[in-house]
Amino acid sequence: MFYPRWKEWETRQAQELSFSLADSQWDADWADLLSLAGQPGAALEQTHIFCLAHVLRRPIIVYGVKYVKSWRGENLGYAKFEGVYLPLLWDPSFCYRSPIALGYTRGHFCALVPPEPDLGCGGAGGGAAPPTPPPTLCAYLPLVNHEREILPLHFTSRNEVGREEAILRQCMDVGITETGIMVCEQSISRPPLLVAQMTEEWLNYYRKIAQSTSAPLPGRHGVSTRIELESSEDSTDDE
Numbered sequence: 001m002f003y004p005r006w007k008e009w010e011t012r013q014a015q016e017l018s019f020s021l022a023d024s025q026w027d028a029d030w031a032d033l034l035s036l037a038g039q040p041g042a043a044l045e046q047t048h049i050f051c052l053a054h055v056l057r058r059p060i061i062v063y064g065v066k067y068v069k070s071w072r073g074e075n076l077g078y079a080k081f082e083g084v085y086l087p088l089l090w091d092p093s094f095c096y097r098s099p100i101a102l103g104y105t106r107g108h109f110c111a112l113v114p115p116e117p118d119l120g121c122g123g124a125g126g127g128a129a130p131p132t133p134p135p136t137l138c139a140y141l142p143l144v145n146h147e148r149e150i151l152p153l154h155f156t157s158r159n160e161v162g163r164e165e166a167i168l169r170q171c172m173d174v175g176i177t178e179t180g181i182m183v184c185e186q187s188i189s190r191p192p193l194l195v196a197q198m199t200e201e202w203l204n205y206y207r208k209i210a211q212s213t214s215a216p217l218p219g220r221h222g223v224s225t226r227i228e229l230e231s232s233e234d235s236t237d238d239e
Contacts, residue, residue: 001089003030006047009155044109046081049102050155053085057095059172060085061141061151061184063112064104079104083152084143086171088160097172098187101141114139114188140175140183143168150182 007026014020021029036042037051053060064082067075081104087095101112143151153164160167165182168174173185191199 002047002051005089005155005157006030006033006050008157012158043107046085046154049081049085054087054089056100057087057090059087059095059097059099059184060102061099061143062102062104062109065106068107082145083154084168085154086167088155088157088167092171095171097185098138099141099172099184101186114186116188116190137188138185139188140177141186143174143182143184148181 007030010026010029011020033045033047036045037048049060049062061084062081064079066079066082068077068079070076084099103110103112145151150164153160153167156164156167165174168184174182175185176182190196
């Protein structure tokens with residue numbers, strides 16, 4: 001089901017660069033994508049993000065750098081990951097409208113997660129609890145880049161080209177800020193109890209590591225301090 005849309009999208013991208021591929025090459029490229037999907041730790045492609053949006057039935061927004069750079073800072077090529085990935089093969093009524101946000105830089109993805117709502121502070125001021133249940137909070141994710149150009153909508157068909165904004169509004173809750181920036185709403189809610197417990201256990205693991213590595217050796221404060229001072233004096237000239 002993904003192959004026809006992938007091929008149509010990639011064909012348009014190739015035509016923009018004034019080249020074309022034979023059917024055998026398309027088949028080989030598709031086989032490589034399937035192979036990468038089955039290799040833990042393999043580099044991801046845009047197609048994998050598009051498929052993930054369908055697995056989750058939820059839009060995915062990627063904010064990323066324009067160029068992939070080497071460790072020397074040299075541009076190796078266009079990243080092309082930034083943009084919106086919608087579950088276009090599902091009916092919009094079957095999907096979640098609140099998107100997931102990812103960041104892409106230096107060849108890696110990271111989750112962009114908004115702060116959890118602090119319901120203990122209340123909305124009436126002075127720490128008082130609100131008289132009614134608080135409404136669902138939301139974060140606003142920009143749908144444009146720093147030049148206010150709409151983010152690319154990946155894997156659109158020829159019939160969908162030119163209707164990007166209408167498609168975004170069909171799949172997400174889209175609005176315009178007072179300064180004219182198009183954004184979408186990402187709902188924020190407290191995680192389920194099981195997820196909160198798993199997160200706390202994960203954090204405690206690293207808290208223990210931090211405590212064990214930062215704690216001074218017992219009974220040797222004077223020795224360790226003297227060694228640090230002598231080391232700093234020796235390295236003054238080098239610095």
